[in-house]
Amino acid sequence: MAKTKTVAKTKKAARRTSAKKTAAKTKLLAKNHSSTFLPGTYVVPRGNVSIAVPTFWTLRQTNEDLELDAPTGDTSIVVNAYQRNDNYRSLDARDYLKHFLETAPHAGRVSVLEGSKTKSAARFRDAEGNHWHVVFVSNGNTLLLATCSTPGPLTGKQARTAIGVLNSLRMKKK
Secondary structure, eight states: OHHHHHHHHHHHHHHHHHHHHHHHHHHHHHHHTTTSOOTTEEEOTTSSEEEEOOTTOEEEEOSSEEEEEOTTSSOEEEEEEEEOOTTSOOOOHHHHHHHHHHHSOOSSOOEEEEEOSSEEEEEEEOTTSOEEEEEEEEOSSEEEEEEEEESSOTTSHHHHHHHHHHHTOEEOOO
C-alpha cells in the first residue's frame, strides 16, 4: 500500500512539472512571436507599416497608396505615405491634420478626436453628405494619411469596422 501512495505522489509531481513546462513553453512561444503580425494583417513590403484587413474586404496596393474597400463598395479606406526631406524638420501629425482640415471641404462641425505628435484623428462630414474619419500617423520621418469615407453615418457596421482598421494602423519607430 505504501508503494502505491509513492507512485501516486510521483505521478502528481510529474503532472505538475509537465504543466509548468507547458506554461513556460507557451510563454516562450508568445515572446518569440510577439513581433510577428496576426493573420488578417497586411504588412507592406518594407515591413515598417501594418494594417488589419477585415474578412471579405478588398485590398489593393498601388505605387502611391493602399486601398481597402468594403464588400458593398460603399465604405473605403485609402492610406498614403509621405517621406520627410533631409532639410525639413520632423513630421508632426498635428500640423498636417490642422492643414488638412483647413483645406478639406466640410459641412458642419469638425470633431478632432486626438492630437499628438505621433497620431492625430478627426471626423467630419463633407458637402455631399459623406462621412469622413481621418487619421495621421507619424514617426518623424514618415507620415501616413489614412482616410475612411462612407455615405452612411460612422456608427454603421461597415463604418465601425473601417474605424477599427484605421485604429489598427501601425508604423515602426525610426
